[in-house]
Amino acid sequence: MKTDADAPRLESEVGRSPYAKSRTSGSCVYRIYYSFIFYARGRKPILTDPLSSRLREFVGNICEKYEYELISFNQKDNQVIVILGAKPVNNPSDIVGNLKRGVAHLAFEAFPELESQLGKRSLWAEGYLVDTINWRQLEGIVAARGGGEPTTKSPLKNAQVEALVDKLPLPHREVVGLLYGLKGEKPRTHEQVALALGMTHEEVVNAERAGLAKLKAWAKNGPVHD
Numbered sequence: 001m002k003t004d005a006d007a008p009r010l011e012s013e014v015g016r017s018p019y020a021k022s023r024t025s026g027s028c029v030y031r032i033y034y035s036f037i038f039y040a041r042g043r044k045p046i047l048t049d050p051l052s053s054r055l056r057e058f059v060g061n062i063c064e065k066y067e068y069e070l071i072s073f074n075q076k077d078n079q080v081i082v083i084l085g086a087k088p089v090n091n092p093s094d095i096v097g098n099l100k101r102g103v104a105h106l107a108f109e110a111f112p113e114l115e116s117q118l119g120k121r122s123l124w125a126e127g128y129l130v131d132t133i134n135w136r137q138l139e140g141i142v143a144a145r146g147g148g149e150p151t152t153k154s155p156l157k158n159a160q161v162e163a164l165v166d167k168l169p170l171p172h173r174e175v176v177g178l179l180y181g182l183k184g185e186k187p188r189t190h191e192q193v194a195l196a197l198g199m200t201h202e203e204v205v206n207a208e209r210a211g212l213a214k215l216k217a218w219a220k221n222g223p224v225h226d
Contacts, residue, residue, distance in 0.1 A: 019135035036096050036129070038096060041118065041123060052077070054106075055080065071085060103123070175197070179204075
């Protein structure tokens, strides 16, 4: 019986990019990334607060459930853009179906008033756009978007960034550390962080945004001095 150790290596697995690294599943070696765009029903601008502040979290939860590697998340008031990695057994139509159904279920559970606002329990339009992305393209996309929105696969996990996080004011430091699973911890959801720190969901979201804004500014303008 073949194991991961028996799997052939991809010749292009070179360089330091995390996206260039091959993944294994049994005897299969793969490196597959997809970009999905799907729209709100009727392409109406309904993905606004309070729903918009939870969409990234909902997408992350569904990706974790189905073992997709969430790379980047972006949204507008009527569309969602998701870039993720998946195993060869996951076909694109199943992936987008799981995302749309799962996120819609979480959204209606969290915001029951949505059903009356939309007229029925339906959040997404039927169609979607899917494209494949190679790892070099992915590097450029993520760099252009500043790493996209934070995901359960934390882009903050390295010693240099963790050192910067330690310089954040206390509320921001605690929130970012828990959300992104720093110091060897498992990433937590906004609800879990709010419960752990005795904060509201809105306070957690605001602290996260403020903390990430400081980190981006420090990364752009050079090291922070005590």
